[in-house]
Amino acid sequence: MDSGRRAAVGADAGDAPAAARSTDEYREIFLAERARLRRIAYLLGCPADRLDDVVADAFVRTFEPWRSGTVRDVGAYLRRAVVNEVRDGSRRERSRLRWSARQASVPPLVDGSDAALADQDRVVAALRLLPAEQRVVLVLRFAEDLSEEQTADALGLAVGTVKSRTARALAQLRRQLGEDDDG
């Protein structure tokens, strides 16, 4: 992702007067944020063939609040929209009987013989098997580098809840990886 472009867009667009916000600006935000949001969606359990749909839906939902000036941090707002899209998408899928088949298959990203890549695949696959409430905390903490306070704020949780879920999620991840004793 072009982090430089993202930073510049975020600073400009986030503080721009509401009346000046245009679809051209929104396009810049889209191009800057899209890769990051696709990654978040994937890590949260979204099937690869649904990533573009989820991210597009999040941008569509965010457009009006952003244009009307009610969004203070468009990056955070989009992230939250993606989190909700993935969560609600899973719920809808489940209720329509397609959830199980999709969730049951967590394909590796690459056919890696590289040990490091293979380990990363194992970690990601294990992450995607965690309960949603644990998974989202780990993604925000370790993929988005949010602090415990920022994660709590993003999810509407108490900081203590974030701490406890993080600890439980890491413990569960160790179990998933068969590394209970590794600490």
Add this chain to the structure above:
Amino acid sequence: MADLETRLRDALRSAGDRLPASDDEAAWARVAQHVQPELTLEVGEPEPGLRTAAHRSRRPGLLVAAVAAALLLVTVATARREPGALVVGADPTLPRYLIDPPAGVSLYALTDPVDAEPFAEYVVGLRSRDDDPTDLAVQAQRELPKDLSRLGAESVTVSGRAGWLMASTAGPADGGIASARIWWQDGETVLFAMAFGPRASDRALLLTLAESVTVDRSPGTGAVRGLALGAVPDGFELTFDGPARLLSPTGYTLDYTGVVNGEVADPTIGVRLDRGGLSAAERARLYRLDPIDLDGRPAYVGLPGFWVLPGRDEPESTMVVIDLGDGVTATVTGSQLPADEVRRVAATLHPVSDRTWSRTARALGTSEPPAPSGQTTSSAPPTSG
């Protein structure tokens, strides 16, 4: 090997680089179709109500005024088409309440479940109280799956009726998700219960759930209005996946669904009115809505006793319970809406006279307005098992 947190951080950061490629411009084109085109007008200072218009022309004048007037007319016309929504209680002696739709969301009463793709909506969700990721859900559907025999479903009996149970256990190789499903028929309706998670193969759990399901039908038409659970299995609690009315064995609710791009879609807001108030146990589970909400903005005031219960891990699945006094409680639930949006809807709840109620019902085109106070409603309340 590095510690788990470092490995996790590396894995999560690198995951995006290895996702299947996708064309930015094509993706933007999809989004651009759904964001509103801008007006190509400009005035010196944007007028209230025109903040979202772009301003490029340097000639303020009649054209701008005409557009402003047109927009105002559209706004007024829209408001007249949506004068509010009726909130219905099972008890005909309950006071009359209206609730107003949130800005930007078109609301309508879901009056014909058959034509409004009801079955996917009729979900009663349950989730285990601990961190066990087991989920249960019940829903109604139109037809039995045609391939039950090929799926290996076995025959079971649910409430004296023939049913079909299919369970699968899954190991880590296929995602670790076990599931179990049971179908059975009630009249013309096929009911469906399902479970996901490590306990999903517990057939006794699923059968207990299935046995407790009852169907609420519209008198005369026989159309399914909702489902009710007579018993929640040990270790589970109700969640708010479905319309709020499904959670109440005694109350009616009108459900309102947003229209996105001309299609019925989320977000969903459910409103319910009940007599009886909250039990001490229920109150204990709810968070008191503080004067300052999570985002630091003032909370809504004016009605006694607000509580808000965000979903367990879902900040945008929100329930607001309002103690209206005299033992009457209103419950507003929302999904896929920010909590403050749900609260904004809740804050519009206001009592009205029977005359206003009737006028609003006519304006909404409600085909079956509830009976005035003191009379009997025309629909029987949902049953519970």
